[in-house]
Amino acid sequence: MTYTSLSLTLIFVLIPLLLSKTLKLGLEKDTLIATIRSIIQLLAVGYILKFVFDAQSNIYIFLMIALMILVATLNARKKGKGIKGITWKIALTLIAVECVTQGVLLGFDIVPSTAQYIIPISGMMIGNSMVLSVLFLNRFTSEIASHQNEIELILSLGGTPKQAIHRQLMNAIKASMIPTIESQKTIGLVQLPGMMSGQIIGGADPIQAVQFQLLIIFALLTAATLSSIMIGFLSYPALFNERMQILETK
Amino acid sequence: MNTSYEPAIHFQQVSFSANDKTILQSITGSFPKGKITTLVGPSGAGKTTLLKLCNGLLSPTDGQILIDNQSISTYEPTALRKHVSMALQAAPMIEGSVFDNLALPRSLQGENLTEQEAIQYLHDVGLDQSFLLRPTNKLSGGQRQKVSIARTLINQSSILLLDEITSALDRQSVQEIETLIATINKKFNVTIIWITHNLQQALTIGHYTWVMMDGKLIETGESSLLNAPTNPRVAEFVQGVSG
Numbered sequence: 001m002t003y004t005s006l007s008l009t010l011i012f013v014l015i016p017l018l019l020s021k022t023l024k025l026g027l028e029k030d031t032l033i034a035t036i037r038s039i040i041q042l043l044a045v046g047y048i049l050k051f052v053f054d055a056q057s058n059i060y061i062f063l064m065i066a067l068m069i070l071v072a073t074l075n076a077r078k079k080g081k082g083i084k085g086i087t088w089k090i091a092l093t094l095i096a097v098e099c100v101t102q103g104v105l106l107g108f109d110i111v112p113s114t115a116q117y118i119i120p121i122s123g124m125m126i127g128n129s130m131v132l133s134v135l136f137l138n139r140f141t142s143e144i145a146s147h148q149n150e151i152e153l154i155l156s157l158g159g160t161p162k163q164a165i166h167r168q169l170m171n172a173i174k175a176s177m178i179p180t181i182e183s184q185k186t187i188g189l190v191q192l193p194g195m196m197s198g199q200i201i202g203g204a205d206p207i208q209a210v211q212f213q214l215l216i217i218f219a220l221l222t223a224a225t226l227s228s229i230m231i232g233f234l235s236y237p238a239l240f241n242e243r244m245q246i247l248e249t250k
Numbered sequence: 251m252n253t254s255y256e257p258a259i260h261f262q263q264v265s266f267s268a269n270d271k272t273i274l275q276s277i278t279g280s281f282p283k284g285k286i287t288t289l290v291g292p293s294g295a296g297k298t299t300l301l302k303l304c305n306g307l308l309s310p311t312d313g314q315i316l317i318d319n320q321s322i323s324t325y326e327p328t329a330l331r332k333h334v335s336m337a338l339q340a341a342p343m344i345e346g347s348v349f350d351n352l353a354l355p356r357s358l359q360g361e362n363l364t365e366q367e368a369i370q371y372l373h374d375v376g377l378d379q380s381f382l383l384r385p386t387n388k389l390s391g392g393q394r395q396k397v398s399i400a401r402t403l404i405n406q407s408s409i410l411l412l413d414e415i416t417s418a419l420d421r422q423s424v425q426e427i428e429t430l431i432a433t434i435n436k437k438f439n440v441t442i443i444w445i446t447h448n449l450q451q452a453l454t455i456g457h458y459t460w461v462m463m464d465g466k467l468i469e470t471g472e473s474s475l476l477n478a479p480t481n482p483r484v485a486e487f488v489q490g491v492s493g
Contacts, residue, residue: 149338152338153338154344156305156307156331156335157401158331158358158405159358243306245308246307248268
């Protein structure tokens with residue numbers, strides 16, 4: 001794509017700007033900020049990726065992945081403010097997801113061990129796990145708030161914290177995984193996945209694009225399951241003290 | 251309170267604070283073994299907090315609680331809660347049938363409750379066996395409270411804590427529950443501590459009464475003290491509730 005063609009795509013920004021102004025939606029400022037931020041962020045990432053790909057250095061690959069995990073952790077932890085130690089629990093979950101998925105992909109030589117493969121796939125796994133962690137924490141905290149009586153009942157009858165929170169924990173794990181499973185059921189029927197579309201537009205063979213997309217959705221399934229279960233089992237003990245009393249969550 | 255009775259629970263200068271707010275202040279007193287003691291007082295007096303301290307759902311920020319002359323902090327939490335059962339105000343149920351709820355205390359210990367045992371417990375609280383497989387969301391308020399009380403009996407606790415269990419019930423259900431609690435007290439020799447807003451209930455069912463206000467124990471003694479309180483604040487409270 002030439003820079004002239006790319007400039008012409010700004011028409012797609014002008015349309016919502018004009019409509020917002022005409023209908024007095026008041027979204028012009030936000031739209032402009034979003035456009036400028038996306039240009040700067042994507043160009044910066046583009047140049048960084050080019051530098052890392054050219055360098056083919058494991059240190060740069062490691063630093064890129066560490067940065068992704070850091071940003072994802074800082075973003076997801078906002079939803080688990082009442083849970084003690086939530087930052088390192090999310091970080092540990094994301095590291096585990098990254099290790100397991102890349103371990104299988106590289107260990108079995110499914111993809112080449114080059115930056116061009118490792119970094120984009122890591123981005124998809126970590127990004128997906130971040131969303132899953134946010135979904136889990138949202139659901140888990142609301143389950144606890146709405147079932148406080150039931151949790152207290154089980155504790156009062158001599159149950160352990162794990163027994164008291166079991167139902168809420170399982171509900172939150174299931175609820176956070178459902179979107180991933182549901183979206184896979186209709187994949188390719190309603191919309192073509194972004195990565196596959198990008199490859200096809202870039203001139204790749206559609207069958208090869210599908211193969212890579214399948215690789216990604218299978219890996220995402222593991223990432224989703226691991227994220228929900230790990231963050232769940234790491235989080236719940238922080239809701240109780242050593243006397244098996246439920247702590248107040250904020 | 252008459253000190254000739256052996257205390258089941260003794261509070262020694264117990265205070266409790268949460269979020270920089272003092273909820274209980276320097277409570278000292280005993281709950282006699284095998285008797286029914288009612289806790290009365292206006293909302294926000296700290297009655298439910300006091301009950302949760304007895305069951306170990308909360309721990310005192312200051313002072314000491316003795317259960318059977320042993321500090322509560324030396325009990326393993328799950329063992330303490332089996333020894334001191336609690337029926338909560340809302341009678342919360344787990345999803346499922348009456349049997350699932352009755353079996354809950356045993357299943358938490360990895361043990362089973364037989365249908366025959368469950369029927370016997372239902373019988374103890376005045377419900378027949380047709381209730382056994384009934385979903386708990388099909389129970390009336392009174393039936394729900396009876397199932398909740400039956401569930402607390404499964405652990406065969408020697409102390410039973412009741413948190414306003416009749417506050418949302420009709421008159422007939424209240425009478426049935428009162429008779430049931432008096433029977434449980436006599437039949438199983440269980441020490442009962444019962445929070446109630448109903449002073450008549452405190453007078454007729456309770457052997458002893460604690461009157462609490464603003465997190466303090468204001469007056470304590472035989473329930474008849476409610477007929478002639480010595481403390482002017484208690485007199486004002488009794489008059490307000492009765493009148």
